[in-house]
Amino acid sequence: MASKYLSSLSKDDYLELTKKLWNIQNHKCFICEEEIDLDLNTTNIDHIVPLANKGKDAEVNFAVTHESCNKSKQDANLKIAKILQKLSKIQKSIQSKTSKSASLKDILKSYNGSKYEFKYKIEGMELKYSFSDIGDNKTYQTPIYTDNLSKEQTCFIEVPVEYLYHDEIINPRGINNSIGKLIKEFDKQNPQLHLSLARIEDDRLKIFDGQHKAGAQILLGTKKLVVRVFLEPNIDRLTETNTMLEYSTANCF
Template sequence: MASVYLNKLTAEERKKLIEELHTIQNGKCFITDELIDLSLHKNSLDIDHVVPTKLGGKDEKSNFALTFSSANRSKQASDLNLARLIHSYLKIQDNIKKKEDRSPNLSDLLILNKGSKYPLNFKIKNDFIEYSLSEIGNTEIIKLPVYEDKLSKQKYFFTNIPIEYIFHDNIINPRAIGANITKLISEFYSGNPQLHVSLGWIKEDEQNQSEIKIFDGQHKAAAQIILGVKTIPVRIFINPDAEKLIQTNFRAGTVLRQVAFDKSVQRHLGSTLYYDRVRRYQEDLNLTEDNLNFSEKELLNYFKGESRELKRYILDAVRDKVTKHPENKLMEFVDMGGRAKEKPLSYSSIDKTFYSFFIHQDTLETPLSLHLEEGKNPRTLESEQLVKLMNIIAEEIFIDRFDFEIGTNQIESKIQKGEDLAADHVRAFRMAKEEVLYTWLKFISQIVKNHFITLGKPIDENKIFQFEFPDSLWNNIRNFVKNLAELPLWKNNSLSATVFGGKQNAPYWNSIFVTGNSPQGVKVLAEPINLMELQKER
């Protein structure tokens, strides 16, 4: 809302007010906390109400702040105090993204705010827990009742705990902080109460001390920390069954749909549960940790009551191994939480194509230890060769070609409006569309199968990536990807409104590759693709 106070100021009075605010704010922008040079930035500054007049703020000098115009006009909230807090979080988010190519989690915010320093010293006696916070100068002995859940038999207590004693559990809850954190910050800033407390756990040891690990409600805790809160309300489980917590959290994000886990997080949790079953099997049968002379099928038979879930955990472990492989170059181009506007691929697309096509979807009867030391274990070969395929695709289509600054938003619309976009970027964007990717990756399956048939080597078509590929086959695959990417259709702007204008399906694209025409008769390719020709080096 326009300011009557500011409108009455002369140019000299406005200049004086700017100088006063500049001094009060230690020469920094109120929102971004970045230095303001009154000479260099004189045409890029705003004076605005800290608390908007529509929210009860006064139209007077004490309620004004000096900001960069760009920051003020792109601010996430009309209240400048809130806008400053949100901007500080977004700055943390950007820094972590640039340095580590990931989103922040609760642990990052705790450490930045001097949290996660000390384990809790406690003792449990007669259904009460006693603890002290002496490390931060509070020597009072705090005594609280311990409750027991009648169904799960899990014991717990409620408390407000200083952030110095809080840690993030990235095993049970590996999720990053999502975009909705800004809404939570605004909600709590407005004075609305937190309806559900965060959940954590402690484990007794010989020293009667434990880190408090938060495994649920990290967004609520993070929002409060950003707002400057130093103590967090938590329900803390005592000596919980860790596996049960992992499984409950996993089911909350999958079967029960209570938690908005993206698929990559679900796969990670499933992987954790699989390795836990391996450990339990070894313990129950008195096997050493390095004894893996049993199969996935044997695990399934042993844990009969959860065979369906265990099968999913086994496959999740393979997917997770590929996703988190340190040499996987394609993952740089994959948005892990959905379909963002910066990256060409979503994790969901990777799951429906690469993982569905090339990871064997059933349990194996061969021992987990089979050819493990030689690096030729079936599951090891499967994951390593899948990473190699993904790297070839990254190198030939995306690396140094896809521009993150341009991203994926409204690409075809921009082309139709005459905007000049880099041809390599457009090609990468188009080849990454899920229905397109689905279709041409199927051709790679055919190339692999035909290669082994030509060699006269029988293979199981459902396990093709568990057979070692010779160098000649890898050359053929790279040539195919490279030559496919050189087809003119990917850079043909005249196809933007027709072929690439809307979301098609896999049969639509199969028709184009097999006949050269779309199902509607639009000429897309000069001739149908020839898989043999596309495998040749050019």
């Protein structure tokens, strides 16, 4: 949808707005976050939130980009385009080093995750834990549930990304293109209907299922994730279940 505001500007006013946004953005493209040289690079001004998504046709909702970035963006929403570009950089960096796709491990590493051990203890049917490494010295506690069929014991906790790791044993798979759809859905504030699943190994909370959903939320700026934690699980059973679930999902209509 065309901008009436931008259309009303004279050439000089448009250039002045470009320079103003350029300074606000520390001379960097809003999408790729690489430097813009106003003397050498062709630029565009675009809405951060599209008018079709009720974005304002005003300076507060404008950003300056390289023209090439704006033309090649994968989404009309500049915020989403910026996130997808960040993900693309992570993917390219990992592929150039390992020839493999990036995984949740690489997203966590890029967003200050996977730094600390999970300090906890089990008392009766309660899990007690703390996040003191990030200055949160409160002792939290949550009930432990026993599944009636598998007899696996689990609990539900909200975990800062600094304490989350990717489980490369149960789920060694990389990120695929489905994460882009999840990013768009979560950005619309649609709810997370399936929690990521994690287990504790070597005092680390490792996500073994739901890495795309976890990654999408982290890329959108989420600092804490609610996860279902399996306590002393049967690893072979979790691996088999996770593999069969992945196969069934890939082959469903």
